[in-house]
Amino acid sequence: MTGRATASRHDDEPLRIITARQGWRSIDLGEIWRARDLIWLFIKRDLTVRYKQTIFGLLWVVLQPLGLTVVYSIFFGYIARIPSEGVPYPVFVLGGTILWQSFSRGTSEAAVSLVAQQGIVAKIYFPRPIIPLTPVISTFVDCGAMLLLLVGLMLFYGMAPHATILLAPLFAMLAAALAYAIGLWLSALDAIYRDVRYALSFLIQFWYFATPVIYPLSIVPERFRFLFVLNPLTAPIEGFRWAVTGNTTPPDAITIVSSFMITTVLLLGGLVFFRRIERSVVDRI
Amino acid sequence: MSDVVIRVQNLSKRYRLGEIRTGRTLSEAIETAFRRRFLPNSLPPDLSRRAAAHGQELWALKDVSFEVKRGDVLGIIGRNGAGKSTMLKIMSRITEPTSGQVEIRGQIGSLLEVGTGFHPELTGRENVYLNGAILGMSRAEIDRQFDAIVDFSEVARFIDTPVKRYSSGMQTRLAFAVAAHLDAPILIVDEVLSVGDTAFQKKCLGKIDAMTKSGRTVVFVSHNMGAINELCNKAALMHHGRLLGFGSTSQMIDQYVQLLGQSSRGGEIAVDENAPFSFISVSAAKEGGAPSEMFDIADKVIITVTYRVRRRIDKLQVAAIFSRNMIETFYTIDTDGADEVGAADPGLYRAIYKIPGMFLKGGSYSVRLTAGTPEEKLQELDYSLPFEVEELSINTQQKGYRSGRPGLVISPGVWTTEKVGS
Numbered sequence: 081m082t083g084r085a086t087a088s089r090h091d092d093e094p095l096r097i098i099t100a101r102q103g104w105r106s107i108d109l110g111e112i113w114r115a116r117d118l119i120w121l122f123i124k125r126d127l128t129v130r131y132k133q134t135i136f137g138l139l140w141v142v143l144q145p146l147g148l149t150v151v152y153s154i155f156f157g158y159i160a161r162i163p164s165e166g167v168p169y170p171v172f173v174l175g176g177t178i179l180w181q182s183f184s185r186g187t188s189e190a191a192v193s194l195v196a197q198q199g200i201v202a203k204i205y206f207p208r209p210i211i212p213l214t215p216v217i218s219t220f221v222d223c224g225a226m227l228l229l230l231v232g233l234m235l236f237y238g239m240a241p242h243a244t245i246l247l248a249p250l251f252a253m254l255a256a257a258l259a260y261a262i263g264l265w266l267s268a269l270d271a272i273y274r275d276v277r278y279a280l281s282f283l284i285q286f287w288y289f290a291t292p293v294i295y296p297l298s299i300v301p302e303r304f305r306f307l308f309v310l311n312p313l314t315a316p317i318e319g320f321r322w323a324v325t326g327n328t329t330p331p332d333a334i335t336i337v338s339s340f341m342i343t344t345v346l347l348l349g350g351l352v353f354f355r356r357i358e359r360s361v362v363d364r365i
Numbered sequence: 366m367s368d369v370v371i372r373v374q375n376l377s378k379r380y381r382l383g384e385i386r387t388g389r390t391l392s393e394a395i396e397t398a399f400r401r402r403f404l405p406n407s408l409p410p411d412l413s414r415r416a417a418a419h420g421q422e423l424w425a426l427k428d429v430s431f432e433v434k435r436g437d438v439l440g441i442i443g444r445n446g447a448g449k450s451t452m453l454k455i456m457s458r459i460t461e462p463t464s465g466q467v468e469i470r471g472q473i474g475s476l477l478e479v480g481t482g483f484h485p486e487l488t489g490r491e492n493v494y495l496n497g498a499i500l501g502m503s504r505a506e507i508d509r510q511f512d513a514i515v516d517f518s519e520v521a522r523f524i525d526t527p528v529k530r531y532s533s534g535m536q537t538r539l540a541f542a543v544a545a546h547l548d549a550p551i552l553i554v555d556e557v558l559s560v561g562d563t564a565f566q567k568k569c570l571g572k573i574d575a576m577t578k579s580g581r582t583v584v585f586v587s588h589n590m591g592a593i594n595e596l597c598n599k600a601a602l603m604h605h606g607r608l609l610g611f612g613s614t615s616q617m618i619d620q621y622v623q624l625l626g627q628s629s630r631g632g633e634i635a636v637d638e639n640a641p642f643s644f645i646s647v648s649a650a651k652e653g654g655a656p657s658e659m660f661d662i663a664d665k666v667i668i669t670v671t672y673r674v675r676r677r678i679d680k681l682q683v684a685a686i687f688s689r690n691m692i693e694t695f696y697t698i699d700t701d702g703a704d705e706v707g708a709a710d711p712g713l714y715r716a717i718y719k720i721p722g723m724f725l726k727g728g729s730y731s732v733r734l735t736a737g738t739p740e741e742k743l744q745e746l747d748y749s750l751p752f753e754v755e756e757l758s759i760n761t762q763q764k765g766y767r768s769g770r771p772g773l774v775i776s777p778g779v780w781t782t783e784k785v786g787s
Contacts, residue, residue, distance in 0.1 A: 093550075096473070098458060099466035118498040125495055129486045132527075203478045204499055205458035362460045363380060 101359060111207045118206055122214040127221065141225040145181060149174045149233075156294050165296045165328040168237045171230070172328065175321035176293035178226040182219050183255045183313065184284045189215035190263025191280050194271050194361065201362060208358045209351060212263035220256045230324055242326020251319035258312055258343045264350030268357035291317055298329060308335070312346075315339035369470070370551060370582050371433035371456070376465035378426040378451050378606075425451040426462070427606045433599075438583045440597035440614060442590070442621050447603040449586045453477060456553050456584065471582075474501060474549030480540030485529035489520060489539055492528055496543045510546045517568070518542035545572045551582045590618050590757040622659070622757060641678060642736050642743040645671040645713070649732070649752045661757040662727055662766075662775070666720040668750070670734060674709045680738040681709040683716055688749075689728040694773045706739065723775050727756045727768035 112119075131137045149170050156162045157169030164172035190212035194201070197211050227248065231241050270276035291313045292300075300308065308314045315331040316339065322330040331339075426448045433439050441449045454460045456467055457475035482499040483492050493514055497507040507514075515521050518539040520531070528536055554573075577583050577596055587593055593600060593614060600617035602610040602624070610620050636643045648656040652665045660666050670683060684698045699716050700706045731749040735742060761767035766775040 093471040096469045097466055098455060098462065098469065100461050100464055117504045121495045121498045125484055125487060125491070128491065129484060132486050200482045200499065202459065203481045204475060206499060206501070359461050362454070 108207070112209055112213075115207050115210055119210050119214055119217070122210070123218045123221070126215060126218040130218075138225070141222045142229045145174060145177050145226050146229060148177055148181075152177070152294055162295050163299060165298065167239070167325050167327045171234055171237060171239065171325060172296070172321065173294055174230050174233055175324055175328070176317050178223060178230060179252060179255050179317055179320045180288065180291065180293045180313075181226070182223045182252070183259050183316075184288070186216040186219035186256065186259040187262050187266070188280060188284060189219065190259060191266035191270055192277055193263070194267040195274075208361070209264065209354060212267045212354075213260055216256055216260045216263055220252060220259075223252050227324070234325065239325065239327075241324060244323045244326050246323075248320050248323040251316040251323060254339060254343060255313065255316035255320075257347055258316070258339075261343055261346035261350045264354040265346070268350075268354045268361075271357060271361050287311075287313065293317055296329065309338050310342075312339040312342040368435045369432045370435050371470075371584070372468040373429055373431050373452075374466050374468070376426055376429045376452075376455065376467060377424060377463050378448075378455060378460070379463040380423045380425055424606045426455070428465070429603075429606075429608045430465075431601055431608060431611045433582060433584065435582055436580045437599050438577045438585065438597045440593035440600040440617075441584065441586045441603060442593060442600055442617060443603035443609075446605075448606040449603055450477075450555065451606075452603070453553055453555055453584070453586055469551065471550045472501075473551045473553065474547040475553040476500070476544050476547065477553070477555045479544050480536065483528060483536065483540060486527055488527055489515075489518075489524040489531070492539065493524075493543055496540065497547075500544065500547050501549070502547060506548070510548075514542045514546050517545060517572075541569060545569065545576075549581075552576065552584070554583060554585045556587045590621070590755060592760055592762055594618060595760045595762075618757065622661075636673075639675075640744065641674065641676040642681070643673055643675075644734060644736065644744060644746055645673055647671075647732065647734060647746070647748075647750050649750060658751065659753045659755060660725070661722075662725065662754055662761075663722045663758050664754075665722050666725060666752070666754075668718040668720070668732060670716045670718070671714065672716070672736065673713050674711050676711060678709045678738060678743070680706040680740075681736065681743075682706055682738065683734065683736045685718060686733045686735070688731050688733070689726065689773060692773070694730075724777065725754045726766050726773065726775055727754050727761070729753055 131140060134140060136143060152173045153170045157164065157173065162169070167175075193212045193215050194208070201208070201211070234241060266276050266280065290307075290311055292308065297305070297308055297314070297318065315336045318329065318331040319336065322328050429448070429452070441452060443449050451460070453475070454477070455462050456469070456473070457477060459477070480492075480496060482496055484495065487495065493511065494504070494507055497510075497514075498504070502510075515524055518535075518541070520535050520539050523531065523535065528539070531539070573596065583596075585593070585597060597614045599612065600614040601608060602617045602621050604624060609624070610617055636645060647668065647670045649658070649660075650656045650667050650669065651660065652667060668685065670685075672683065674681070682698050682700050684696065686696050687694045697718065699718075729751065730753070731751045733746060733749040735745045737743045756768065766772070
């Protein structure tokens, strides 16, 4: 819808044919790129609205993970004595929580986004795949602020950030891509079956404990490790923590490749599936 | 080079009635599938009704074909449910057709609603950018038009205030201002004209008029035949999803009026043979005409009621309650003109109530009848007679009695204005 043709000669005007699109046709990525102004404005809207009318405003971005870090450090670090691979437990747990929070919130918001935006969807056309994309981006923007908190905490413990911190955004992007992939699947399913929103919180909670956020992979018995290779979130969580602290165990190559491949398959499949459902979504929601 | 910018070919859109509902849950879907497969006769009432609906299809559009040439201003007319909105939604790519196709040559802008995506927490400025982008304007374009938009909306002072603090009129004005600056060579417009207060209305009309005269192609849906008549050079008449006619606006409006006339029916009323009083029939008609369901605001509306009296009733009164758009508008009793309420002997009676033209505003009316004496109610009809009053002969855009404006009836009062000083 953007990318206005300024054709003076009629022959140059774009010809669009609207017809019943059959089958599992994929998504026009160029169209999403041309809607980047709109994506940016949606993100800005999400960020503005999220912290308006709150006393602490943007502070909430860091207050929440800070609070969690304190609680986790007491229960898992101090009482349960979970090992933390040579860094103080608060640093360890915050290093995992940052990406986990962005991932879980991005996924949850993306999953209900299509239904939440139905008022707009029924009234105007724009490339629909950007609907689950914008909540993912806007929650991952918070990552940056939380990263500052982590660096602050590390300085407090007398640790300097490692040069590998430059790799951290790559792991964050991998997690964001995964959140978007799952958001595509779930938001399309949610438009048909509202079960999705009820199953979602359970899924997220289960996933939380299946991912090495509050514990290191090294305490997991060898024979169960392959399960973590299959969990596409293992690599970004461990990788992000390693990149920032430079001290904890990095994910091995197989875990990273596996995560990348699973995410890619989920993303491409999600785009196709979303496309498939999107055709009739206005007639359903 | 062809000068056809929109070509609609054999366009059809089917809705399965079972699908039009808010999200069912997975378990319901499984249960329905299971029962249908193994226990065909055991569906609970709710599900079996849905299953029945499952077989039902509704063709919102069926084999519609027409062409719109560059610079045409096409009005799509027809009753509610005729397929007008579905047509606009397909052209705007909001929903896909079931079969057939639309070819559109050139950038298209669609205004099915003003203020789509407005967020109450955002400021006027933020909403202008967001709404503009949703409508398909680029950032550069909004930057360029921003001052003009704010100027047009008349809310410049509050442009950095969240719109939740705006009055609804201010919100509408801002929303319309954005829409009015959407600069696409092909515009698809759904009845968004009827917004704002009188002065703003006039400004919008001017803007729309300028748009249509600037060589843009416009497809326009409205129930206001006066506006269609004034703005459009072509019209498409739709009825039950089919294209009934396509041609000059005045021809199509004539055909539409005829169509509405044909579908009228008098009220059939169940009569209790033992009651002292029973209504037999009630109908609405134009002066000297057959019963009708559709009137122009200039038409007289003549309500005819027949009833039978079987025993002498000392003080008989028949009353009618007129409602417009579900709101009770006025109440009238057949003895209003008499000094006292008289008696009725047994027999068949006909009562006629005449409403002058230019009194009922455009809208959906219904008439409910009751009969009784000052002491007791004899009969209250369940049936209420429906009829429509439409703004066919007059473009009410700038009139005080346009159907969207405050007030329930067209006032019989008369204005005279003279200059009494310098």
